[in-house]
Amino acid sequence: MNNCRSHPVRVSPDAQHIHAFLQKPKRGLVTFDRIQRVAVAQSPSYMDTGSALSIPIVELLYLDSGSKDSAALVAVIFENGKAEFWKYVERKAGWDLLQTSDLCNSTSAKVVSVCSSGKFIIWCEERPASESASVFSAARNNFRYCICKRTYEREERAVRLGGVETPLHNSPCYRVLAAREDVYLLPDNQEAAPGNGSKFFLTWSPKQDRMTISTVCKGALLSKTLHSTSKDSDYKTLISECIGMLATISPPEICSVAPTSCGGLLLVLSSGCISLLQSDGVLRQIYTLALSCPLDCSKHISMQIYGSTLACIVYRTLYLVDTSTGRLLENIALKTDGMLFLNSREKNDIHFLSSTGMYVVKESGVDPTSKHLGCSDTARPDAVLVEAVFEEACRYYQRRSLSSTQLTVEKLKSGGMFQAPIALSSILGVYMKTKKASELPQGGGGYSKLLASLGAELESLMALEQLKASVVSASDRKLSVSCETLVGQEVNRLLFSDLDRDNLLYLNVIFKTFPRESWQALQASLQLGSNGEGFLTAKAAPEVWKTVLSPVQAAPAPLSSGQQQASSNGAAPVFELICRSLFTFQPKWLSRFVELAQQQAGTSSWNYGGKESPESVPLYKRALCVLPREGQTQELQVELLLCSQRPNAVMQAMRILLELRRWERVAEVAQRFSQQSPLLNKEIFTTLLCEISQHRDLDPYLDLLWTLCPEDMTVTSILNIVLKSLPLCGREPGPFRTDRSQMSIGMLKPLLNKVLQRETKPSQRYADILQSPSFPPPTPPRQPRSVTEPAMATASPPLSSISSSVNDTSVDEGCSSPSHENK
Numbered sequence: 117m118n119n120c121r122s123h124p125v126r127v128s129p130d131a132q133h134i135h136a137f138l139q140k141p142k143r144g145l146v147t148f149d150r151i152q153r154v155a156v157a158q159s160p161s162y163m164d165t166g167s168a169l170s171i172p173i174v175e176l177l178y179l180d181s182g183s184k185d186s187a188a189l190v191a192v193i194f195e196n197g198k199a200e201f202w203k204y205v206e207r208k209a210g211w212d213l214l215q216t217s218d219l220c221n222s223t224s225a226k227v228v229s230v231c232s233s234g235k236f237i238i239w240c241e242e243r244p245a246s247e248s249a250s251v252f253s254a255a256r257n258n259f260r261y262c263i264c265k266r267t268y269e270r271e272e273r274a275v276r277l278g279g280v281e282t283p284l285h286n287s288p289c290y291r292v293l294a295a296r297e298d299v300y301l302l303p304d305n306q307e308a309a310p311g312n313g314s315k316f317f318l319t320w321s322p323k324q325d326r327m328t329i330s331t332v333c334k335g336a337l338l339s340k341t342l343h344s345t346s347k348d349s350d351y352k353t354l355i356s357e358c359i360g361m362l363a364t365i366s367p368p369e370i371c372s373v374a375p376t377s378c379g380g381l382l383l384v385l386s387s388g389c390i391s392l393l394q395s396d397g398v399l400r401q402i403y404t405l406a407l408s409c410p411l412d413c414s415k416h417i418s419m420q421i422y423g424s425t426l427a428c429i430v431y432r433t434l435y436l437v438d439t440s441t442g443r444l445l446e447n448i449a450l451k452t453d454g455m456l457f458l459n460s461r462e463k464n465d466i467h468f469l470s471s472t473g474m475y476v477v478k479e480s481g482v483d484p485t486s487k488h489l490g491c492s493d494t495a496r497p498d499a500v501l502v503e504a505v506f507e508e509a510c511r512y513y514q515r516r517s518l519s520s521t522q523l524t525v526e527k528l529k530s531g532g533m534f535q536a537p538i539a540l541s542s543i544l545g546v547y548m549k550t551k552k553a554s555e556l557p558q559g560g561g562g563y564s565k566l567l568a569s570l571g572a573e574l575e576s577l578m579a580l581e582q583l584k585a586s587v588v589s590a591s592d593r594k595l596s597v598s599c600e601t602l603v604g605q606e607v608n609r610l611l612f613s614d615l616d617r618d619n620l621l622y623l624n625v626i627f628k629t630f631p632r633e634s635w636q637a638l639q640a641s642l643q644l645g646s647n648g649e650g651f652l653t654a655k656a657a658p659e660v661w662k663t664v665l666s667p668v669q670a671a672p673a674p675l676s677s678g679q680q681q682a683s684s685n686g687a688a689p690v691f692e693l694i695c696r697s698l699f700t701f702q703p704k705w706l707s708r709f710v711e712l713a714q715q716q717a718g719t720s721s722w723n724y725g726g727k728e729s730p731e732s733v734p735l736y737k738r739a740l741c742v743l744p745r746e747g748q749t750q751e752l753q754v755e756l757l758l759c760s761q762r763p764n765a766v767m768q769a770m771r772i773l774l775e776l777r778r779w780e781r782v783a784e785v786a787q788r789f790s791q792q793s794p795l796l797n798k799e800i801f802t803t804l805l806c807e808i809s810q811h812r813d814l815d816p817y818l819d820l821l822w823t824l825c826p827e828d829m830t831v832t833s834i835l836n837i838v839l840k841s842l843p844l845c846g847r848e849p850g851p852f853r854t855d856r857s858q859m860s861i862g863m864l865k866p867l868l869n870k871v872l873q874r875e876t877k878p879s880q881r882y883a884d885i886l887q888s889p890s891f892p893p894p895t896p897p898r899q900p901r902s903v904t905e906p907a908m909a910t911a912s913p914p915l916s917s918i919s920s921s922v923n924d925t926s927v928d929e930g931c932s933s934p935s936h937e938n939k
Contacts, residue, residue, distance in 0.1 A: 127469060134147065145173060145176070147211065149210075160521060174227050175231070177231065178190055180232070181270065187206065190202050193230045197218055197228055200213060201216075219239065225241045226241060226242040227242075228242055229291045233296070234299060234322070235267050237265065237266050238262055254317075260286050261290065262282050264679065265322055282349070284342070286352065295375030295377075295380060297395075298379055314369075324341070329355060330393065330397060331365060332367045361809070370384070371384045378395075379395040382419045384405075384419070384428075389403075390404070390437075403437045417429065423440065424440055445626050454475075510523050583602065604636065611690070612659050612663070615663055620689070624688055624939055635700070642655075652712070654712050664694060665735075691713070692742050699752075706739065707756050714759070736757065736765060754781075755772075766789050766798070767796075769780065777813065782817075790824050798829070804821050805841070809859045818866075821867075825870065831872060831875070
């Protein structure tokens with residue numbers, strides 16, 4: 117039985133009563149009872165619990181009545197330790213409250229989990245800090261819980277409780293679950309277990325007072341007999357012998373649990389494994405789910421064992437597994453969420469409860485072709501033989517395959533995976549010849565399944581033969597249509613599959629032989645189109661993106677335009693094939709496609725091309741490889757470099773634009789990417805300042821350039837950059853320059869004034885030093901000055917006056933004016 121937090125519904129062992137815990141609009145407990153003598157359905161009735169409006173209900177326990185004919189007896193346990201005992205009365209078809217008792221000795225104790233085993237009521241309670249023995253530090257406060265038990269005895273109109281015993285003191289918070297005579301203590305997921313407490317769980321036998329420490333990866337580690345008078349009842353003493361081993365293991369997390377009628381415990385681990393912990397301490401793996409389970413998925417999982425069949429509901433799917441072999445018998449899709457439960461009267465039948473009613477899952481053997489809510493014919497012997505045929509075919513193909521990928525029955529059954537359908541049909545034919553006619557099942561049985569599996573492949577072969585015949589006698593127009601259809605089907609099939617070397621080479625041949633048809637097939641498979649603003653959009657499926665962005669080996673030398681990236685068998689990867697097709701038929705879409713591919717690679721779990729490494733080349737470099745070496749594609753190179761958003765690529769694009777003398781585009785790129793990072797902004801500013809020092813083509817954009825000046829740039833560094841970038845020239849015959857291409861101080865005046873104002877602005881770093889003290893500082897001692905030493909240094913004129921006086925004087929390295937030479 118699952119806890120109240122996972123499933124707020126309880127079903128009685130005889131399936132005659134259903135109890136539901138209510139939280140809204142008010143707390144309460146509602147019961148639905150099956151009345152044998154009344155044909156109509158009964159309306160739900162409320163159990164008028166005394167604490168229904170204030171105290172939360174922890175659990176509802178069905179107590180052992182002692183005989184099968186006795187009326188049902190339940191105990192409603194509240195968080196404050198109160199226990200209400202209710203008895204069902206047949207003659208009035210309702211519940212009577214027998215008594216209300218205090219389960220705990222302390223009125224301030226808090227019950228966090230409770231269960232019943234045999235004639236015991238076992239619970240985990242939280243002791244207040246004043247009564248706990250471990251309250252000396254905050255760390256010890258985690259061990260403020262204890263495990264308690266109490267016997268009960270049913271009487272005619274009352275329930276007599278025994279004394280409270282505490283077999284385990286000073287423990288972390290545990291969730292207690294009973295399965296027959298054993299009680300399992302599992303760490304509570306809602307409260308972090310201290311230290312290594314979440315790595316193990318305890319199995320306790322109340323009758324023998326024996327405690328076993330187990331883990332989900334090692335099974336039982338230690339078993340001890342507890343004595344209330346000795347130190348063994350202390351939690352830390354109990355686990356002291358296992359601390360070293362627990363520190364070395366990292367078991368998977370327990371996502372969901374369920375006790376079984378055979379006395380074991382079913383566990384669903386975070387890895388997706390379903391394991392059974394038997395009463396003897398042996399942990400046995402039964403089945404592995406296809407999906408991994410998060411820690412908070414317990415409310416979507418319900419499990420139980422019925423005879424030799426494991427039934428498990430995971431997210432509206434019912435799995436039926438043979439516990440002896442681990443074979444999946446059937447998985448059934450449910451319309452609503454369900455909860456499995458045991459019926460003591462029909463222990464081998466699978467019962468589950470959903471919002472639409474109570475159901476029983478039974479084997480449907482009337483019509484093998486019909487789909488019923490039950491086990492299919494996969495559980496019969498002939499179905500096992502069908503699976504054996506597929507397994508034999510897998511081994512047959514695997515021995516003859518050059519691929520290292522393991523072939524499974526599921527992959528073999530999927531479309532387009534039969535490498536030689538005639539081989540499987542021959543296996544089936546030989547097998548059927550060895551069987552006598554009397555032994556073959558009537559109506560086809562499992563062999564109809566084999567023939568149905570081969571049917572799709574045989575139809576494909578027949579369609580291929582018909583296509584060959586039609587191509588021979590078709591006109592040019594029909595031949596073109598047939599070619600487009602066939603290429604579209606092949607490209608779509610390959611993009612939706614895991615490409616190996618042979619299929620990749622096959623795809624290269626298709627793109628090379630039918631370039632236009634391949635481009636049309638790409639548009640359909642990737643769903644390429646343009647939005648209202650003219651930008652490319654791609655709505656491809658995740659499987660297609662995974663095939664497109666599959667990793668390739670990096671080239672041994674640095675990639676540059678014109679180098680062709682190819683795999684080891686000489687075939688270009690899928691991404692390069694698509695980029696080449698885009699460049700041929702729609703070059704304006706190439707940069708946008710690379711941008712979409714980068715976004716998909718960054719958000720996907722496989723992360724192909726997301727990071728630059730020896731095994732993964734960035735996508736923009738792979739796209740640059742497909743461009744020809746001629747200089748006609750420089751604009752496209754710039755777009756690919758800019759779409760990568762990488763600093764080195766942005767600077768490379770900037771240099772290409774400067775070479776092309778695209779000044780307006782240079783200013784646009786500088787303004788766009790200068791805000792990306794301070795380092796990139798400084799590199800852009802330095803590059804443009806060097807360019808301005810050599811010619812006057814960027815003068816219309818000087819105001820924009822001055823706004824890009826970094827905060828750490830000084831007047832000295834600016835002048836050094838300008839002087840180092842000035843073009844070399846020969847000696848002029850006259851005192852004045854005739855051309856107007858040189859840099860002047862007047863052009864730099866706005867920038868220098870801006871930087872000077874920033875430099876002369878008082879820094880807040882020394883604001884506390886500039887505060888006036890209460891007393892002036894002492895006068896420093898004066899040293900004697902020689903007669904020849906001047907009284908004060910000659911003051912330099914301000915830079916503003918220099919700038920105004922030499923506003924039209926050119927600054928040129930190696931070509932100075934006469935005034936400078938006189939200096």
